[in-house]
Amino acid sequence: xxxxxLSIFIxxxxxxxxxxCAVLADxxxxxxxxxxxxxxxxxxxxxxxxxxERAQEILEAHGHVVKVTPVVAIEVEDRPGGLRKLLEIVExxxxxxxxxxxxxxxxxxKAVMVFRLDDMDKGxxxxxxxxxxxxSSVELYDRAGSAKAV
Amino acid sequence: MAFQWxxxxxxxxxxxxxxxxxxxxxxxxQLQRLRxxxxxTYGNVExxxxxxxxxxxxxxxxxxxxxxxRLPFTEKxxxxxxxxxxxxxxxxxxxxxxxxxxxxxxxxxxxxxxxxDMETWKNVILRSLAATGLHRGDILQNAYGYGLFTGGLGLHxxxxxxxATVIPISGGNSExxxxxxxxxxxxxxxxxxxYFIHLIEHGLSMGVNLKDLPLRIGVFGAEPWTxxxxxxxxxxxxxxxxxxxxxxxxxxxxxxxxxxxQNGLHIFEDHFLFEILDPKTGAPVPDGEEGELVLTTLSKxxxxxLRYRTHDITRVIAEPCACGRSIRRIARISRRSDDxxxxxxxxxFPSQIEAALxxxxxxxxxxxxxxxxxxxxxxxEIRIEVTADVFSDRVSEIERITAxxxxxxxxxxxxxxxxxxxxxxxxxxxxxxxxxxLDLRKLxxxx
Numbered sequence: 001x002x003x004x005x006l007s008i009f010i011x012x013x014x015x016x017x018x019x020x021c022a023v024l025a026d027x028x029x030x031x032x033x034x035x036x037x038x039x040x041x042x043x044x045x046x047x048x049x050x051x052x053e054r055a056q057e058i059l060e061a062h063g064h065v066v067k068v069t070p071v072v073a074i075e076v077e078d079r080p081g082g083l084r085k086l087l088e089i090v091e092x093x094x095x096x097x098x099x100x101x102x103x104x105x106x107x108x109x110k111a112v113m114v115f116r117l118d119d120m121d122k123g124x125x126x127x128x129x130x131x132x133x134x135x136s137s138v139e140l141y142d143r144a145g146s147a148k149a150v
Numbered sequence: 151m152a153f154q155w156x157x158x159x160x161x162x163x164x165x166x167x168x169x170x171x172x173x174x175x176x177x178x179x180q181l182q183r184l185r186x187x188x189x190x191t192y193g194n195v196e197x198x199x200x201x202x203x204x205x206x207x208x209x210x211x212x213x214x215x216x217x218x219x220r221l222p223f224t225e226k227x228x229x230x231x232x233x234x235x236x237x238x239x240x241x242x243x244x245x246x247x248x249x250x251x252x253x254x255x256x257x258x259x260x261x262x263x264x265x266x267d268m269e270t271w272k273n274v275i276l277r278s279l280a281a282t283g284l285h286r287g288d289i290l291q292n293a294y295g296y297g298l299f300t301g302g303l304g305l306h307x308x309x310x311x312x313x314a315t316v317i318p319i320s321g322g323n324s325e326x327x328x329x330x331x332x333x334x335x336x337x338x339x340x341x342x343x344x345y346f347i348h349l350i351e352h353g354l355s356m357g358v359n360l361k362d363l364p365l366r367i368g369v370f371g372a373e374p375w376t377x378x379x380x381x382x383x384x385x386x387x388x389x390x391x392x393x394x395x396x397x398x399x400x401x402x403x404x405x406x407x408x409x410x411x412q413n414g415l416h417i418f419e420d421h422f423l424f425e426i427l428d429p430k431t432g433a434p435v436p437d438g439e440e441g442e443l444v445l446t447t448l449s450k451x452x453x454x455x456l457r458y459r460t461h462d463i464t465r466v467i468a469e470p471c472a473c474g475r476s477i478r479r480i481a482r483i484s485r486r487s488d489d490x491x492x493x494x495x496x497x498x499f500p501s502q503i504e505a506a507l508x509x510x511x512x513x514x515x516x517x518x519x520x521x522x523x524x525x526x527x528x529x530x531e532i533r534i535e536v537t538a539d540v541f542s543d544r545v546s547e548i549e550r551i552t553a554x555x556x557x558x559x560x561x562x563x564x565x566x567x568x569x570x571x572x573x574x575x576x577x578x579x580x581x582x583x584x585x586x587x588l589d590l591r592k593l594x595x596x597x
């Protein structure tokens with residue numbers, strides 16, 4: 001159910017975002033999606049890659065501090081109100097969303113979003129109960145792969 | 151040879167007569183007081199008695215002033231190890247005042263004064279201020295911090311005893327400083343030189359040019375400064391700027407002062423015996439050569455200190471001063487022999503920063519202290535390499551850690567620092583060890 005997301009610390013300075021991206025590019029690792037949380041002083045680059053263990057190893061070998069965080073990839077209906085429905089389910093379960101961001105992949109009128117919840121298990125249970133489709137890592141990588149092939 | 155008062159620009163006060171003692175008399179007084187101090191220390195301070203016993207020295211071994219070299223040194227760490235009262239030579243019932251300065255592990259260094267010590271302190275401050283030309287009728291804005299720091303209260307009583315009007319405004323609040331300076335007819339000010347330069351600029355931003363005020367004397371100390379800063383202050387205001395030297399461990403401000411010749415600091419040798427030693431070997435250096443200033447108190451009752459290693463580097467100016475004072479001079483403190491930083495008048499050791507970082511992070515991260523002087527105010531930044539232990543996926547969590555680090559540093563050193571988390575391996579390492587301190591302050595005039 002859960003997907004492993006890599007978080008990387010970066011200084012809020014020109015050029016600092018390029019370094020981890022270059023490391024992954026050189027290793028032939030494709031970034032499926034990413035988001036950048038930034039403050040005045042620092043940023044946290046969060047990204048999803050297929051071979052996350054290898055990516056972590058390589059990034060750490062290049063001196064980056066990497067943290068692995070479990071997140072969920074959830075299918076969202078790509079129409080007005082699609083996201084709202086999801087948010088209501090999570091809200092009613094009393095679970096807080098720490099952050100979320102989207103994938104560029106889309107298939108059959110469905111988009112995919114990444115969620116990090118303060119109580120992952122409780123949130124997942126509520127979403128499953130409401131029959132929301134949570135993508136496994138295999139499904140997600142497949143879908144990302146085929147979307148790229150199109 | 152008799153010394154004569156030849157200090158027309160200085161003010162005359164009967165207490166200043168001691169500045170002009172004939173050499174022979176001064177040395178005899180020093181020896182007499184040194185013997186009494188050593189006896190008092192040996193008899194009442196177990197810590198120092200053990201140290202002297204270990205070296206096989208007795209108070210009776212002091213036949214001449216040169217015999218001081220047989221005595222043990224006192225280091226700042228000794229004050230910490232005996233915290234709080236271990237070096238006191240009298241019962242607490244005789245101590246009328248305590249002060250404290252920052253120490254190396256968060257514990258301050260405590261110093262105590264008897265009634266007699268307070269008189270001594272008042273006396274050296276009075277003589278210091280008189281040497282700069284301050285006198286009855288002057289209105290002194292004392293902008294040194296009042297409280298545990300010795301600067302504010304130290305200056306205060308000596309200035310009152312001299313007969314000046316003292317405004318105990320303490321440090322900070324520049325707007326109010328300028329208002330008081332202008333409205334109260336202030337003629338003299340005491341504070342750190344960098345703070346005064348800040349006040350000059352702040353005054354201009356408020357439309358007050360200090361040149362238009364009756365200010366004529368500035369007594370500046372508690373941090374290193376330069377001839378260039380003096381020139382700037384004297385050009386931008388009508389102040390004559392004087393360097394005052396002192397340290398809490400010895401008494402506070404008032405160990406030494408520049409006279410109106412502004413050429414070196416006279417040490418009040420009747421109360422403080424100074425040596426200039428090679429910091430490595432501990433042997434005396436020839437007159438005029440640079441070395442570490444080592445001070446012994448000659449009159450202190452509550453806390454006599456033998457051969458205190460100040461780690462301040464200076465040299466003796468052996469030639470007699472044109473002012474006529476017989477007490478000898480040392481050159482302005484040029485640098486230190488250890489890694490102590492003086493930031494906004496506060497002593498800060500990198501080891502204090504380490505202790506604070508350890509408290510928060512458990513293991514010591516790679517860090518670097520960067521000190522800058524911007525707009526004439528010292529600024530400390532601590533760059534800390536992020537480790538996997540500290541790094542979190544959540545912004546709020548990282549901000550919480552940063553706040554805890556900042557708080558730990560401030561409560562240990564008394565200085566607020568900007569904490570910057572940086573990527574691993576970005577702090578420059580030299581021979582495996584990071585360059586811990588980057589002091590980018592240029593002690594010169596603002597452009």
